[in-house]
Amino acid sequence: MEEVGTGLLDRLDALQRVAASAPGGPLLIVAGPGTGKTRTLTHRLAYLCAELGVYPEECLAITFTRRAAEELRERLEVLLGPVTEAVTVSTFHALGLLILRENAPAVGLTPQFRIAEESDLLTALEPLSEKEARKALAALEPATRETLAKALRARDMVSLDELLTLTVDLLRSSPALVSRYRARWRWIFVDEYQDVDPVQYELLGLLCPPGGNLCAIGDPDQAIYSFRGAEVSFFLRFAGDFSTPDVDARVVRLTRNYRSSAPILAAAVQAIAPTTLVPGRRLDPARLDLEAPVVGLYPANSVADEADFVVRTVDELVGGLSHRSHDNRVDSRTTIGAMSFADIAVLYRTDAQAGPIVDALSRAGVPVQKRSHDRLLDRPGVAAIARELRYADGLGGSIAARVRLAGQVVAGRCGTLDSDLMTLNESDVWNAVDLMTPLALRAGSDLDEFLGALATGAEVDGWDPRADRVNLLTLHASKGLEFPVVFLVGAEDGLLPLRPYAGAKQTDDDIAEERRLFFVGLTRAQDRLFVSHSRTRFRFGSEREMAPTPFLAPIDPGLLERRGPAAPRKPKDRQLRLI
Ligand code: ATP
Numbered sequence: 198m199e200e201v202g203t204g205l206l207d208r209l210d211a212l213q214r215v216a217a218s219a220p221g222g223p224l225l226i227v228a229g230p231g232t233g234k235t236r237t238l239t240h241r242l243a244y245l246c247a248e249l250g251v252y253p254e255e256c257l258a259i260t261f262t263r264r265a266a267e268e269l270r271e272r273l274e275v276l277l278g279p280v281t282e283a284v285t286v287s288t289f290h291a292l293g294l295l296i297l298r299e300n301a302p303a304v305g306l307t308p309q310f311r312i313a314e315e316s317d318l319l320t321a322l323e324p325l326s327e328k329e330a331r332k333a334l335a336a337l338e339p340a341t342r343e344t345l346a347k348a349l350r351a352r353d354m355v356s357l358d359e360l361l362t363l364t365v366d367l368l369r370s371s372p373a374l375v376s377r378y379r380a381r382w383r384w385i386f387v388d389e390y391q392d393v394d395p396v397q398y399e400l401l402g403l404l405c406p407p408g409g410n411l412c413a414i415g416d417p418d419q420a421i422y423s424f425r426g427a428e429v430s431f432f433l434r435f436a437g438d439f440s441t442p443d444v445d446a447r448v449v450r451l452t453r454n455y456r457s458s459a460p461i462l463a464a465a466v467q468a469i470a471p472t473t474l475v476p477g478r479r480l481d482p483a484r485l486d487l488e489a490p491v492v493g494l495y496p497a498n499s500v501a502d503e504a505d506f507v508v509r510t511v512d513e514l515v516g517g518l519s520h521r522s523h524d525n526r527v528d529s530r531t532t533i534g535a536m537s538f539a540d541i542a543v544l545y546r547t548d549a550q551a552g553p554i555v556d557a558l559s560r561a562g563v564p565v566q567k568r569s570h571d572r573l574l575d576r577p578g579v580a581a582i583a584r585e586l587r588y589a590d591g592l593g594g595s596i597a598a599r600v601r602l603a604g605q606v607v608a609g610r611c612g613t614l615d616s617d618l619m620t621l622n623e624s625d626v627w628n629a630v631d632l633m634t635p636l637a638l639r640a641g642s643d644l645d646e647f648l649g650a651l652a653t654g655a656e657v658d659g660w661d662p663r664a665d666r667v668n669l670l671t672l673h674a675s676k677g678l679e680f681p682v683v684f685l686v687g688a689e690d691g692l693l694p695l696r697p698y699a700g701a702k703q704t705d706d707d708i709a710e711e712r713r714l715f716f717v718g719l720t721r722a723q724d725r726l727f728v729s730h731s732r733t734r735f736r737f738g739s740e741r742e743m744a745p746t747p748f749l750a751p752i753d754p755g756l757l758e759r760r761g762p763a764a765p766r767k768p769k770d771r772q773l774r775l776i
């Protein structure tokens with residue numbers, strides 16, 4: 198660890214330093230991928246605390262995913278040491294949960310209230326039948342929403358969807374509370390600000406007055422959540438919203454990309470150009486490796502052929518799979534001149550694309566980890582165990598041990614007439630214990646952190662950023678991350694841009710958002726980038742012919758290198774290859 202405080206800004210370039218050491222007041226850092234936005238955020242926070250006497254407990258850093266929050270906290274710990282503990286690093290949802298827990302009686306809840314699971318939502322809508330209740334939930338009519346909210350409140354529950362609206366309502370109704378939180382978090386930092394939605398935006402406005410110390414960071418060209426209500430316009434009007442007659446918002450633009458090789462960056466910049474939201478933006482490579490490999494482009498004949506390409510190329514990159522031990526604890530990072538599995542990511546548009554790639558890699562003995570979007574809390578048994586944990590809070594010991602104990606208790610009650618456990622069997626319970634254990638290990642001994650993570654959407658997978666496995670994740674989930682090697686698979690018209698159903702009409706805005714998603718994918722790569730597309734794919738119930746994505750068109754052909762069998766093969770050949 199570095200000595201705390203000394204030379205904190207030495208590791209930043211001149212523009213990053215301007216941003217990190219800017220005085221208080223609203224600050225917008227707007228810059229492209231890989232320009233060190235997140236790095237600047239952590240250094241600014243650390244610098245304010247270590248050099249300018251800001252108290253860590255006055256700092257609130259907000260990110261969009263739990264994992265991004267974990268990573269931010271880790272990066273801060275390196276810079277600030279143990280006092281990082283006092284900084285609030287949180288997702289928007291976890292922040293809502295925290296504020297509601299602190300003020301539960303004011304919204305008709307007890308401090309022990311819980312987040313409703315799907316089954317709770319269905320029961321709350323009784324006397325509707327399950328089928329009717331599901332339909333009502335899917336439609337989410339305002340009337341249903343209201344009935345639901347009331348019924349949940351009576352049962353001391355909140356649904357995940359209303360966590361933030363309830364928080365906003367609470368603060369709106371209580372100026373005293375607003376003042377209290379403003380005094381508590383005098384310094385607020387928001388990463389990925391381009392993806393805030395109206396409720397999150399309103400919450401920020403309540404927590405931070407115009408002229409306040411709000412540092413927002415983001416890139417309009419990476420706005421990829423409008424389908425969930427995010428509005429990039431909030432980013433574009435930041436200065437107007439948070440300036441006052443006395444305090445002007447400061448805007449800092451970073452221009453050097455430290456992440457990607459020069460050819461990869463050039464290709465990405467060309468790909469976003471047709472619909473960029475930041476015309477005239479500069480994004481210069483800090484890496485001047487103009488001779489670095491260009492983007493590999495693989496036109497596959499089939500989905501199986503595409504998976505095969507990934508396996509073959511992974512094999513080349515790690516220096517021969519057949520010579521490697523299949524024990525994934527082998528520390529391949531020390532292998533000279535070769536990539537390790539953990540350096541490699543496979544990115545795709547839809548979860549359904551992961552299957553064939555996972556299968557092919559696994560068959561070849563490549564360890565993989567897939568990031569899933571399923572909520573842990575929705576798996577059978579998980580909720581029952583979580584509830585047991587809360588009741589038996591006095592148990593002590595590690596969370597993992599307590600999860601096992603609670604699992605035993607719940608398993609013992611399976612099949613009894615307890616209405617919650619009637620449909621549960623013992624193997625569900627032990628599966629749930631296994632699924633919960635990685636999260637429990639990360640939470641250590643903090644039960645509230647563990648239950649909070651569960652409630653605010655912890656995913657099913659046991660994704661470990663340090664495991665030596667090839668990473669598989671959706672383009673959406675890859676935001677903010679970087680990998681030495683990236684495969685972007687399924688780069689086909691219809692998948693990217695995604696046509697959600699046959700014949701779906703798409704607006705120019707829809708297509709532009711898909712192009713930004715493509716841009717996010719390309720810019721995750723540091724050293725090697727491979728884009729592949731398949732000539733055929735099973736979509737909407739039948740095998741279809743697929744054309745390559747139109748998003749490749751603006752890229753200079755000199756930055757693309759066709760790999761593998763170029764010409765389409767005769768069907769007979771293909772048959773042979775697949776065997
Ligand atoms: P994204 O938009 O994808 O979230 P970002 O702007 O947040 O990207 P970071 O993740 O902070 O970028 O930084 C990208 C990479 O560049 C990281 O590996 C980071 O350590 C490195 N980096 C950033 N600034 C510098 C610098 N001044 N010197 C050396 N490396 C740097």
Ligand code: MG
Binds near residue numbers: 234235236677
């Ligand atoms: Mg970032």
